[in-house]
Amino acid sequence: MTAGGYFGRALVVDVDGSTATGTALPLSDEVLRAYLGGVGLGTWLLHRLAPAGVDPLAPEAPLAFVFSPLVGTPLTTSAKFAVVAKSPLTGLLTDALASSRFAIAGKLTGHDAIVLRGRAAELSVVVVDGDGARLEPAPELAGLPAAEAETAVRERFGRGWSTAAIGPAGEAGVRYATVSHDGRHAGRGGLGAVLGAKNVKAVLVRAATRAEVADPAAVLAAAKDLRERSFGPATSKYRELGTLANLLAFNAVSTLPTRNFTAATFDGAHRLAAEELHELRGVARNSCASCSIGCEHIYSRKGGGSQRMEYENVFALGPMCGVSDPDDVFAASARCDELGLDTISAGGTVAWAMECAERGLLGIADVAPWLRFGDGAALLRALDLIGRREPGLGELLALGSRAAAHVVGQGSIDFAPQVKGLELPGYEPRTLQAMALGLAVNSRGADHNRSGAYEADLSGEHDRLDGGAAHVAAAVGTEDRAAVMDSMILCKFLRGVFTEPFDEWAALLAPVTGWDVDAAELRAVARRIVAAKRAFNAREGATAADDTLPARMLQTPLELASGRTATLTADRLATMVAGYYAARGLDATGRPGPDAAADLLLDG
Known part of the structure; x- marks a missing residue:
């Protein structure tokens, strides 16, 4: 049954x-x-x-x-x-x-x-x-x-x-x-x-049936309790300002990637901040289906219409490309929606191309001398070329920053903002070193949703500029929690609602399924999912050499306003990666061992 x-x-x-x-x-x-x-x-x-x-x-x-x-x-x-x-x-x-x-x-x-x-x-x-x-x-x-x-x-x-x-x-x-x-x-x-x-x-x-649950009354009681808790302080930021509230906070602590990670603060951040846009442009708040949080914030656009804006699309199409005019950023985000482009990869790839053009690298500067940081019109022009996959620049940038860098050469791979080919999200690894590890080892590539290790960096419990064993434990823990939330599935914005997450998730799952599931079982599920992802990638040719960051992050320190220098060396990252492998029970190549492989049920 x-x-x-x-x-x-x-x-x-x-x-x-x-x-x-x-x-x-x-x-x-x-x-x-x-x-x-x-x-x-x-x-x-x-x-x-x-x-x-x-x-x-x-x-x-x-x-x-x-x-x-x-x-x-x-x-x-x-x-x-x-x-x-x-x-x-x-x-x-x-x-x-x-x-x-x-x-x-x-x-x-x-x-x-x-x-x-x-x-x-x-x-x-x-x-x-x-x-x-x-x-x-x-x-x-x-x-x-x-x-x-x-x-x-x-x-x-x-x-x-x-x-x-x-x-x-x-x-x-x-x-x-x-x-x-x-x-x-x-x-x-x-x-x-x-x-x-x-x-x-x-x-x-189209729906044609219904899915029965094991204990309907208990599910209703759990839903009522979770809904009430979802209105609490753990989600207030998302209700009041949305994820864009992160922009000024990240800028203040030098972790807002700017102009293709050449800086970690952006002078024009205030113009794109939720606090200012909420007052000047805010028109509505909305929710996803079956959600009580309502994190979606809608802003008016120049010339009419409206646009949903989140931290990641504002970061990628704003500071990452040096663009501070909110109308340009809103228009670029709308263009990505119309074309069907991932805003993080689009912004990261265009920012890389902007740097190539400003450096005069052949293959970019010769076909796009107009491509410059801070130019909103150039950003929109590049997005249109990509979306239509126009021969020349559009075709090149449609490949993403890693593949495009291999075409252009001339050392441009060193500043291509990607891990395993996936463009980096809006977190500066040199000033968030638990997150640096999470980005390096994640199976999907540079990712903030499958590894939320920035939570530990920003908690104040660790020195975010000096990665070590504590950062390894934080990266493993956040990755495990994400694996369960992404499989049950629950929104990550609920994570602060749970004080003992694995116990509480088991309590939600049990009345739905009828299983006698507990926290220990869900921790094992998390480890299994992470191992299965790595096993798939190993099958497809991934190696330990892929668990790294762009050379720029490992060779160029950041001077911070606080007077400190943010330095992430290749040796420090390699030490943390080795610690991650040990904590996960992986071999030196980053693959699951024989015991883990048997647990994956890939033949069942």
Whole structure:
């Protein structure tokens, strides 16, 4: 008997020419309990369904929409899903989380995951409901932004469907294209390009059943308690100002990456700060589906319209590119939404190109002498070239900063802002050295959501400029907690609500599933998920040499306003990486050992 909250099967949809065939893949209770759902279950599915060494954009490369046992329950922030595939940007495992009605409708098709393989003969949509899967041609959607494609799909198929779609960048194969839905994005790693390579513009899902829980009364009681706690001080920052509240705080402690990590403070930060924009531009606050926090802040745009702004898109398209005019940053963020571009990778890649142009490096300066830090018009021009994958600069920057640096050469890889090919988020590693380790070892690449080690750096409990054993423990701990939250799935903004997180997560999971799960079991689940990610990457060619940071971070100290110098040497990072391997039970190459491999259930 399948546990509560699950259906015990994934739907594997094979697209071939003009048809789509859905086949049920049974998921045992042992596997579900070992990986939970979301990112964890998606990792297991990629091990099973992705051929070793597969090109991420090949027809046989799978892309999985993965749900969780909590989806469809009244637990706040649980309407989330994971998209998991091999990344065309990194060549490694990637996953992205998103919140929307798509999560609920997708699960209630009667599946714990929907996996796509193959390629359509023409631009099409995949339709999944209680009757299975089918393919519908949709050439009229070509070139549309994802939001417009969603509108067109609703007009054609009716309002009962939820849709995940790609924009022009996904169709063009930009390696950091997103999958979008309800105005939100599964953003990192190029998942939109994977869907575009299948000639699939959108996936439509419609609820056809319900997911039973083991103890409905206990689930309702837990949901009421969690909702009440979600209104407390741990989430007040997100309700009042949103994630953009981090901008001035990070600037004050010299951890706001500026002009491609050549500085850690930005003179124009106040113009982009939530505090100022809230007063001058704030028009609304919104929530994701099934969320009581309401972190989404909407601002008015010059010339009309509005735009949702978060810390990461403001950082990447503002300070990272030296742009301080909020109208330029708002316009660039809107352009990324329309094209379907990950704002972090887009901003990081353009910032790298700006530095190349200012240095006069051939391959950039000769074709884009106009590309300069601080020029908002140049930023918008570059984004348009990338989204259309225009020959020349657009084609080059569509590869991402690592691959583009290998084309340009001339030492430009040393300042390409990436780890394993994924562009760095808005955290300066030299002034946040637990985070530096988290960024270096993370399986997805430079990532702030799968490794929240900056929490330890900013807690005041450790010297954030002097990484050591305490920072290793912090990086491992935050990575473990993220692995469970991303697999149950719950929003990270709830993390401060839990004082004993593994115990409290077990208490949420038990009445849904009927399992006698406890904190010790969830800690083992976390370790298993992290190990399974690393095992997949090792299978695809990743080595210990990939667990590092750009040369700029390891060779160029930062002089801080406090009078201290932030220095992160290669030796210090290597020592922390070795400590991380030891704490994880990995061998010297960073791979899980034989005992861990046996625990991964990859053959079950």
